[in-house]
Amino acid sequence: MIxxxxxxxxxxxLDAIGPYQVFTNIPGADVVLCAAQKATVxxxxxxxxxxxxxxxxxxxxxxxxxxxGGDSARxxxxxxxxxxxxxxxxxxxxxWTTSVCTGALILxxxxxxxxxxxxxxxxxxxxxxxxxxRPTEQRVVQAGRILTGAGVSAGIDLAxxxxxxxxxxxxxxxxxxxxxxxxxxxxxxxxxxxxxKHIHDMVARVIASRHPGTVA
Numbered sequence: 001m002i003x004x005x006x007x008x009x010x011x012x013x014l015d016a017i018g019p020y021q022v023f024t025n026i027p028g029a030d031v032v033l034c035a036a037q038k039a040t041v042x043x044x045x046x047x048x049x050x051x052x053x054x055x056x057x058x059x060x061x062x063x064x065x066x067x068x069g070g071d072s073a074r075x076x077x078x079x080x081x082x083x084x085x086x087x088x089x090x091x092x093x094x095x096w097t098t099s100v101c102t103g104a105l106i107l108x109x110x111x112x113x114x115x116x117x118x119x120x121x122x123x124x125x126x127x128x129x130x131x132x133x134r135p136t137e138q139r140v141v142q143a144g145r146i147l148t149g150a151g152v153s154a155g156i157d158l159a160x161x162x163x164x165x166x167x168x169x170x171x172x173x174x175x176x177x178x179x180x181x182x183x184x185x186x187x188x189x190x191x192x193x194x195x196x197k198h199i200h201d202m203v204a205r206v207i208a209s210r211h212p213g214t215v216a
Contacts, residue, residue, distance in 0.1 A: 001028050001166070004062035004090075007035045007052060008083045010072030013043045014152050015100040019066055022159035025175045026166060034059045036082035044071040056086035061093040064162060068155070069101025069120070074127055074211060077109030084110045091145075096162055098147040100155035107146065108133055116143040121151035122192045123207045137193060153190075156181055 003023045005016050016033075023031045034054040035041050041050050067087060076083060087110040091097045099107050104120035107113050108131025118133040118141055125135040140158050141148050149158030160181070164172035176182075189195040195203075 001026075001030065001064075002059065002062040003029050003031045003064040003066070004059045005031070005033050005066045005068065006056065006083050006086055007033060007041045007050065007068070008070070008072065008076060008081060009042055010044045011041070011068045011070035012101060012152060013045075013048050015068030015070065015103060015155050016066075018153065018155040019068075019098075019100065019159035019162075021179055022156060022163055022175055023064075023066075025178060026163050027171065029166075032059050032062070034086075056082055060086075060090060062090060063094060064096045064098065064166070065090050065094055066159075067099045067103035067106045069099070069103040069105075069124075069152070071210060073102040073105050074124070077105040077127075077131070080109075081106075087112070094145065096145055096147055096165065098149070098158060098162060100149040100158060101151045102127070104128055104133070104148045105131070107148070112146060113143075113148075116146065117141055118143060118146070118148040119150045119154075120148065123204060123211075137191060150191075 023029055032054050033052055034056055035052040038053055038055055041052050083106055101121045102124050104118050105127055114132030116133055117136055119136050119138050120128045128135045139150050139154050140161050147158055149155050160172050160176055163175055189199055192200055
């Protein structure tokens, strides 16, 4: 069973590494990081540099594919990138096609989310809707064979959901215990519906400064 995490320049590290940590604990799973070329792929902070040894062409029919989000996802979804082509080619053959955060925009740009309920980072709901999707604040959303996760840390929730579907809930719970994923955040401000308005507005301004035209 091949689980492929498709990377591109400017991906968000936790979007990929959170699910990676879960997936590598699934019995029988062969987890592969792939990209357009065998090269170093940099994260959106230009601090993490991953040496990728498999291309999208090498991993053309994964059982599970996951696309992380990142600062460049909006642009690639609009303007095109090899990761979109990979998703289009691979999706007909997957058991599960998945995304985390703004990785959903890549799925949308590939034409997979039209009319579908889906989620992404809360600041990208309008972008997601532009691809015909119906955004929701749910942490993990299933629409047929497609699973989308909300922003960044939701990738762990999504990956545990995938683990349960590929094996059984007991295995997924064992993986959760093994990585001691027991969220108890010091603040209850992790979703736009929960955060104080001034916190929401501050974060929205920062995101808008990075992505002009974003409405959050």
